[in-house]
Amino acid sequence: MSLYSIALFLHTVGAVLLFVTLTVEGIALGQLSGAATTEAARGAAAMLRVNRIVGPLSALGVLIPGLYMTATSWGLVAWIVVALVSWLLVAVLGAVNGIRILALERKQALLTGIRDPLFLISWLTRVGLAMGVVFLMTVKPGVVAAVLGILIAASAGGGLGIALSLVRRTPRTDGQHEREGQVA
Numbered sequence: 001m002s003l004y005s006i007a008l009f010l011h012t013v014g015a016v017l018l019f020v021t022l023t024v025e026g027i028a029l030g031q032l033s034g035a036a037t038t039e040a041a042r043g044a045a046a047m048l049r050v051n052r053i054v055g056p057l058s059a060l061g062v063l064i065p066g067l068y069m070t071a072t073s074w075g076l077v078a079w080i081v082v083a084l085v086s087w088l089l090v091a092v093l094g095a096v097n098g099i100r101i102l103a104l105e106r107k108q109a110l111l112t113g114i115r116d117p118l119f120l121i122s123w124l125t126r127v128g129l130a131m132g133v134v135f136l137m138t139v140k141p142g143v144v145a146a147v148l149g150i151l152i153a154a155s156a157g158g159g160l161g162i163a164l165s166l167v168r169r170t171p172r173t174d175g176q177h178e179r180e181g182q183v184a
Contacts, residue, residue, distance in 0.1 A: 003068075003072075004069060004072065004073060006065075007065035007066075007068045007069050008065070008069065010061055010064075010065040011061065011062060011065035011066050011069065013061055014057075014058050014059070014060070014061020014062035014063075014065065014066075015058075015061075015062055015133075015134070017054055017057060017058035017061055018058040018059075018062060018090070018130060019130065020054060020058070021050075021051045021054050021055045021058055021094070022123070022126060022127055022130060024047055024048070024050055024051055024054075025048065025051060025094075025097070025123055026123055026127075027047065028044050028045065028047040028048050029114070029119055029120060029123055031043075031044035031047070032044040032045060032110065032114040033114060033115065033120075033168075035110075035111060035114075037111075038108065038110070038111060041110040041111050041114070042105075042110070045101065045105055045110060048098065048101060051094075051098065052098065055091075055094060055095075055098070059091050062087060063087070066080075066084075077140075078141070078142055078143035078146050079136040079137075079139075079140050079141055079142075079146040080136075081146075082136060082143070082146040082147055082149075082150055083133045083136045083137065083146075083150075086129045086132060086133050086136075086150050086154075087129075087133060089126075089129055089154075090126045090129050090130055090133075093122050093125065093126050094122075094126060096122070097119060097122050097123065100113075100119070101114070101119070115168075117161070117162070117165030117168070120161045120164060120165055120168075121158055121161035121162055121165060122161070123161065124157040124158060124160050124161035124164070125154055125157045125158040125161060126157070127157050128153040128154045128155070128156050128157020128158065128160075129150065129153060129154050129157065131153050131157075132149055132150040132152070132153030132154060133150070135149050135153065136149060136150070
């Protein structure tokens with residue numbers, strides 16, 4: 001067993017943990033969006049506390065072994081640079097969402113504030129970016145295909161978030177907002 005294979009294993013575990021945090025966040029956002037009471041919102045928000053621990057571990061698990069493999073085997077090829085920038089965007093957008101949700105919790109405004117469509121759009125954009133990075137790691141394309149792949153993946157996720165946000169806000173004939181089939 002080589003150091004490279006250990007680094008690849010740790011890198012893969014970090015990527016799996018990233019998808020775990022994205023899944024937990026998606027479930028929590030769905031529950032928060034459907035919460036009718038402050039207590040229900042607090043319960044859903046409690047799920048996100050796990051992400052405050054697992055998220056940074058996943059980031060380190062992706063970054064440190066990834067940098068090692070880049071330095072020892074790959075060099076700064078196009079797909080790695082694009083993947084690294086994309087991973088950074090996922091981390092920053094995730095941190096911003098987490099900080100905003102924490103601020104809503106502290107102000108006891110979770111029930112109203114969580115309905116901001118930017119939470120859903122950010123989450124689905126990050127899911128798209130993460131899937132795009134999986135594409136890059138699998139296909140290892142040149143610079144043009146790498147950038148296009150990430151842009152398409154991020155746009156698909158963000159576009160889905162926008163579309164679902166609009167569906168969430170579609171007024172019914174009785175003046176209420178439609179919630180049936182709502183994802184988050």
